[in-house]
Amino acid sequence: MARVRSQPEVIRPEPMACAAIAVRDLTKKFSKPGTDSQFIVIDDVSLSVEEGRFVTIVGPSGCGKSTLLNIIAGIEPYDSGSVQVSPRQGTPMHEPRIGYVFQSPRLLNWLTTAGNIEFALEAQNVPREQWQERVTRQLGMVGLAGQERNYPLKLSGGMQQRVAIARALAIEPDILLMDEPFSHLDAITARKMRFDLMGILAKAKPTILFVTHDLSEAVFLSDRIYMMKTNPARIFKEVAIDLPRPRKPEDPRLLDLERDLVQEFFSVLEGTG
C-alpha cells in the first residue's frame, strides 16, 4: 500500500530550514484594464520545497499556477507575502540559479540548438571555455547528441522541448521550474519525456517545482503535490507520495492515488462553484 500522508484541508507549512523555495502568504492582484477594480489571482499561498525534492502544483488551467512560477522566477511582481529562493547547500555563496522550462519551448529560432543553450550560459555569466563541454553534455543527456548545429525549426515539438530542458539544465540550476512542459506534446511523446526526465534528474538533482493540470503526471513524477483550486488560486491540500523510484505509470498504487485525488478535486471545485 502507498503511504499517503494527507493533511488538513488548508495547510500553511512552515518553511523548513533547508527549503530551497519558501513562499509565505503570497498574494497577487491584477487590475482590470481600464477600471480601478482589482481581482485576486493568487490568494495567500504558502508552500515550501525542500532541497533536491520534486514538488508539483496541480490545478485547473488558468488558476494562476504559471503566475506563481513567474513570481518565483523573479519575472513578475507580487503584492504581499514573501518569496525566498536559496542556492544549494554546501556550494560557495552565489545567487540561486533558476532554470525555467516553459509550456512551449521558447527557443530562439535564429540560433542553433547550441546557440540557444549558450544564450542561457552567457546570461548566467558561465565562462566561455566551459560552453562547449556543457552544450555537448546537456544535449547528450536529453538524447540529442550531435544536434548542436541544427536549428530548432528543424526539430520536432518533443525535441524542441528537450532542447529547452537542456538549456535549463546547462546553467546547473539550484532550482528548476517547469510549467506544464509536456502539455503540448502528444501522449506517447509526453510519456517518453517523463521517463527520460526522471533519468536526467536522477543525475542532475536540482530542486524542482513543477506545474501541471494532469494528476497522473503529478503522481508519477512528484515527491509531494500541492493541490490548487482556482478563482482565486489557493492551495487546499498537500499530499506526500512516498513511493520508491523508479516508478511505473501503471503502478496500481499510483492509479489508486490518482483516482482519490481526482475525486477530491471535483468535490472541492464543485464546492466553490
Next chain:
Amino acid sequence: MMTGGVRTVTLRVGSIVVLLLLWWVAARLMHDPEVLPSPGAIAATIAEDFVKPGPTGHSAIFHISLTLARIFAAFAASMLLGVAIGLVMGRNRLVERALLAVIPLMLTIPTILMVFLAVMWFGFSEAGGLIAVMAVVTPYVAVNIFEGAKAMDGSLIDMGVAFKAQNSLLVRKVYLPQLMPYMFSAFRYAFGMTWKIVALAETFGLKFGIGYMFFFWFEQFNMVQVLAWIVMFVVLMLALEHGVFARLERRAFAWRAAIAH
C-alpha cells in the same frame, strides 16, 4: 545541370547583355549619336569623365563621392531617427497614439513637394537636401520598426529575463533578430528613396554631385554625357543594393536558408 544560384546569375547577366545588344542595334539603325549614342560611345565618355576634369574642374570620382557622401549621411540620419522613433512608439502608448495620427500625414505629402518645401525653407544647401530626405524617409522607417516592435514575441523576452540575461544580450539575441525583417524592409525602401531624393535635390540646386552634372549636360543638350551620367548613377546604386545590402541581408537570414535546406 546548373544550380539555382548559377542560373539566376546567368539569367541576369544574359538579360543585361541582350539589352545592351538591342541598344547597340538601335543606335546603329538610327545612326544619330545626338539622339541615341551607342553603348560604346557612352562607355568611352564615362572613361573620359573619370580621368579628365569636367566642366567644373573635377573628375567623375569627385562628383560620385560627393553624391555618395550625401546619400549615406541622409540615409544614416533618417534610419537612426526612424528606428529610434519606431522603438519609442512600440514601447510607449502615448507616443504611439500621437505619432500614428501624424505619420500618415507625412506619408501622404508627395515626395517632390517635400523637396520643394525643404528648398524653400532651407535654400539650396546641404541642410535642405538632408531635411528633404529625412522628412520623407523617417516616417516610413518609424512605422516599419514600430510594427516590428509590436510584433515582438513577449514570451521570448520573458524567457531571457527568467534566465537573467543582461540587456545587451537581450538586444543582440532576442530583440534585434526579431526586428531584422522589418529593418531590412525599411532599409531597402529608405535607401531607394534616399538616392532618388538626393539626385533630385542635386538636379534642382545642390552644387556638384551626379545629379548636378546630369542637369548641367541636360542644359547643354549633350545626350552622350546625360546618358553617361545616368548609367554611372544606375550602376553605382545597383552595385550598392546587390553588393552591400543583399549581402548583409543574406548574412542576417542565413538561419532561414539553413532550415529551408
